Amino acid sequence: MNKVETAVIRHNYFDDIKQLTKFGLSLSVVFSSIAGYLLAAEVIDYQIVLLLSIGGYCMVGASNAFNQIIERGPDAVMKRTMDRPIPAGRISVNVAMIIAVLLTLSGLVILYSINQKTALFGAVSIFLYTSAYTPLKPVTPLSVFVGAIPGAIPFMLGWVAATDKFGIEPGILFMIQFFWQFPHFWAIGWLQFDEYKKAGFNLMPTGEKNKKASKLVIIYTLFMLVVSIFPVFRLTGDLYLLPFSAVLIFLLGLVMLYYGVKLHTDQTDKMARKLMLSSVLYITLIQIIFVIDKFLH
Numbered sequence: 628m629n630k631v632e633t634a635v636i637r638h639n640y641f642d643d644i645k646q647l648t649k650f651g652l653s654l655s656v657v658f659s660s661i662a663g664y665l666l667a668a669e670v671i672d673y674q675i676v677l678l679l680s681i682g683g684y685c686m687v688g689a690s691n692a693f694n695q696i697i698e699r700g701p702d703a704v705m706k707r708t709m710d711r712p713i714p715a716g717r718i719s720v721n722v723a724m725i726i727a728v729l730l731t732l733s734g735l736v737i738l739y740s741i742n743q744k745t746a747l748f749g750a751v752s753i754f755l756y757t758s759a760y761t762p763l764k765p766v767t768p769l770s771v772f773v774g775a776i777p778g779a780i781p782f783m784l785g786w787v788a789a790t791d792k793f794g795i796e797p798g799i800l801f802m803i804q805f806f807w808q809f810p811h812f813w814a815i816g817w818l819q820f821d822e823y824k825k826a827g828f829n830l831m832p833t834g835e836k837n838k839k840a841s842k843l844v845i846i847y848t849l850f851m852l853v854v855s856i857f858p859v860f861r862l863t864g865d866l867y868l869l870p871f872s873a874v875l876i877f878l879l880g881l882v883m884l885y886y887g888v889k890l891h892t893d894q895t896d897k898m899a900r901k902l903m904l905s906s907v908l909y910i911t912l913i914q915i916i917f918v919i920d921k922f923l924h
Contacts, residue, residue: 648687656683660679662785682749683781690753690756697757702826741788765828768830799858815903872920879912886898
């Protein structure tokens with residue numbers, strides 16, 4: 628084997644590990660954690676930022692790896708997932724398990740070095756994702772509710788990492804990301820309905836793509852919007868928003884709400900895709916707005 632072939636194999640194996648840990652999704656989770664840290668930190672400790680980034684990535688990457696081990700059968704029948712490393716046969720289940728366990732242990736140790744509460748919430752997140760959400764996906768649409776709990780932890784995790792405390796401030800950050808996940812994942816469930824059905828999954832709250840489901844999308848988007856701007860009333864401890872920032876967040880939420888209403892009236896995949904894309908934009912931009920707003924106080 629020449630040097631070029633060896634380099635290609637290494638590159639491909641590195642890509643497979645990125646797929647196994649869902650590199651892009653894991654980075655977005657790290658981004659949320661750092662945003663939460665910046666909101667709480669009086670003085671930025673870059674060592675903690677680094678530890679939170681690495682530890683957070685390890686925990687999310689481990690969750691995704693365990694998820695792909697458990698779901699290797701369904702992944703093999705869906706077009707969007709059949710080329711993942713395990714169903715495609717590029718990584719064995721045993722190797723994936725070793726990677727997942729090593730990432731879990733590394734992540735817990737790193738987060739514990741920040742403080743015990745950060746490690747605890749990290750452990751709760753990975754446990755719920757792998758032991759509750761993933762097994763429930765083929766059983767009930769309520770799996771989305773269960774999955775929303777570990778999915779909402781990253782934003783608040785950064786605050787806990789900075790303060791070693793859990794109170795109303797990280798609670799609000801948790802609720803923002805918790806309610807956000809319902810319209811986001813239901814939009815994905817709408818788009819991938821046939822693929823999920825083929826694999827034995829159904830993420831839609833009513834079991835079907837219908838007006839009852841889209842009505843729930845609207846309701847949870849409204850919950851998300853209210854919680855997101857609630858800090859403007861200064862009833863949430865050290866976490867608060869300036870009125871201008873609250874208006875910006877409100878307007879971003881109205882974009883999501885608009886596409887939720889359009890999905891309800893049109894019942895089309897096109898509107899579900901626009902809702903999904905607007906939800907990604909929303910959660911990213913409001914975290915940036917929260918952080919910028921904090922430094923304007």
